[in-house]
Amino acid sequence: MNNSPSEQQINQTYELAKERYAALGVDTDAALGLLAQTPISLHCWQGDDVVGFEDPTRGLSGGIMATGNYPGKARSADELRSDLDMAYSLIPGSHRLNLHAIYGDSDGEKLDRNDWRPHHFDKWIAWAKENNHGIDFNPTCFSHPMADNGFTLASLDKGVRDFWIEHCQISREIGAHIGEQLGTACVTNVWIPDGYKDIPVNRRIHRELLKQSLDDVFAKPLDPQHHLDAVEAKLFGIGSESYVVGSHEFYMGYAVSRQTLLCLDAGHYHPTEVISDKISSVLTYLDEVLLHVSRGVRWDSDHVVTLTDELQAIMQEIVRGDYLNRVHIGLDFFDASINRVAAWTIGTRNTVKALLMALLEPVSHLQTLEKEGDFTARLALLEELKGMPFGAVWDAYCLRQGVPVGISFMDEIRRYENDVLVGRD
Ligand code: RNT
Numbered sequence: 001m002n003n004s005p006s007e008q009q010i011n012q013t014y015e016l017a018k019e020r021y022a023a024l025g026v027d028t029d030a031a032l033g034l035l036a037q038t039p040i041s042l043h044c045w046q047g048d049d050v051v052g053f054e055d056p057t058r059g060l061s062g063g064i065m066a067t068g069n070y071p072g073k074a075r076s077a078d079e080l081r082s083d084l085d086m087a088y089s090l091i092p093g094s095h096r097l098n099l100h101a102i103y104g105d106s107d108g109e110k111l112d113r114n115d116w117r118p119h120h121f122d123k124w125i126a127w128a129k130e131n132n133h134g135i136d137f138n139p140t141c142f143s144h145p146m147a148d149n150g151f152t153l154a155s156l157d158k159g160v161r162d163f164w165i166e167h168c169q170i171s172r173e174i175g176a177h178i179g180e181q182l183g184t185a186c187v188t189n190v191w192i193p194d195g196y197k198d199i200p201v202n203r204r205i206h207r208e209l210l211k212q213s214l215d216d217v218f219a220k221p222l223d224p225q226h227h228l229d230a231v232e233a234k235l236f237g238i239g240s241e242s243y244v245v246g247s248h249e250f251y252m253g254y255a256v257s258r259q260t261l262l263c264l265d266a267g268h269y270h271p272t273e274v275i276s277d278k279i280s281s282v283l284t285y286l287d288e289v290l291l292h293v294s295r296g297v298r299w300d301s302d303h304v305v306t307l308t309d310e311l312q313a314i315m316q317e318i319v320r321g322d323y324l325n326r327v328h329i330g331l332d333f334f335d336a337s338i339n340r341v342a343a344w345t346i347g348t349r350n351t352v353k354a355l356l357m358a359l360l361e362p363v364s365h366l367q368t369l370e371k372e373g374d375f376t377a378r379l380a381l382l383e384e385l386k387g388m389p390f391g392a393v394w395d396a397y398c399l400r401q402g403v404p405v406g407i408s409f410m411d412e413i414r415r416y417e418n419d420v421l422v423g424r425d
């Protein structure tokens with residue numbers, strides 16, 4: 001039985017919703033226009049539980065963990081591209097891809113971490129050109145014997161530091177190559193796991209070493225037209241509960257003093273702290289930020305993004321602060337216990353939907369009420385907005401963008417699971 005609404009029903013419902021929003025001074029067509037111009041950078045690593053194509057026997061390390069054993073994870077770059085194509089076909093809009101260094105096409109060659117070169121990413125670039133995706137990039141400073149003692153760029157061992165400095169430098173070259181080829185700047189984001197499980201007695205030395213290593217990593221200037229640098233902070237990881245070298249204060253200071261981008265990951269703060277409240281602080285001092293939209297649950301920073309209050313607050317901050325051109329929205333979650341294409345699709349659709357909800361607010365009216373000190377009216381309107389028919393606008397957007405409306409995207413995922421994913425194991 002087909003329970004999907006007809007095109008006519010979707011359009012009629014949209015027209016009614018449009019009138020409701022117009023009465024508040026909100027132009028739904030303009031909101032959809034802005035939404036269509038805002039890419040989300042999908043993280044490649046949801047497709048294979050952060051394994052990559054260097055050495056599939058290597059376990060994930062660095063204080064992050066993918067749990068679950070759902071069948072069908074991608075085993076090659078071709079399979080990953082196929083899975084991504086499926087996900088993109090179910091998400092309205094035109095979006096970017098966020099690649100990690102261990103996901104190049106080695107064409108059967110056995111490559112170690114510092115053997116990757118720009119040409120290993122040419123198939124990704126060709127695919128991205130064909131499908132109109134920009135690409136972002138990340139050095140992979142974990143899941144490698146040289147990271148086995150828990151330290152990389154901030155290691156006491158110069159040999160270890162030099163290895164990872166080289167890796168980050170190569171990664172920036174790859175990122176710049178990608179950005180130049182695609183004609184849209186690639187954001188290369190450095191995240192390292194370095195930290196201690198138990199209370200250290202020399203916090204200082206690692207932070208000074210990290211600062212020095214990062215200065216070496218970023219020494220070569222790259223054209224911002226093609227390439228932007230970002231650094232990602234974290235509060236704690238599994239096995240680094242007591243101390244993480246690259247904390248928020250560390251990287252905030254680093255980014256401000258060096259004018260790199262700062263990456264705010266929604267799962268990297270104390271549970272009562274939210275990144276929605278950090279965006280306007282950081283953007284007072286930096287031109288641009290990178291977000292890793294994620295969902296922290298207890299100890300895990302990387303659950304699939306759902307339509308939480310905080311997701312909505314993040315998008316509201318971007319829109320209310322008029323920051324759409326200064327925020328790069330990336331995703332960062334990995335769940336191996338559910339269909340991985342569905343994980344991407346659900347998490348990204350939620351992210352786009354939350355952005356739409358933010359674009360449907362009567363922002364200038366709300367800000368006028370606040371400026372005039374009418375906090376009663378501000379509260380009343382904010383609460384009424386929660387009952388507005390944004391779902392009708394969302395459905396119309398999906399229809400216009402040629403992607404499934406409502407839960408029918410799951411039919412496509414089940415079909416793909418039966419036709420493609422099941423055969424992989
Ligand atoms: C880890 C960081 C980092 C990673 C990816 C795989 O806590 O969030 O961004 O998730 O690099």
Ligand code: ZN
Nearest residue numbers: 232265292332
């Ligand atoms: Zn992250």
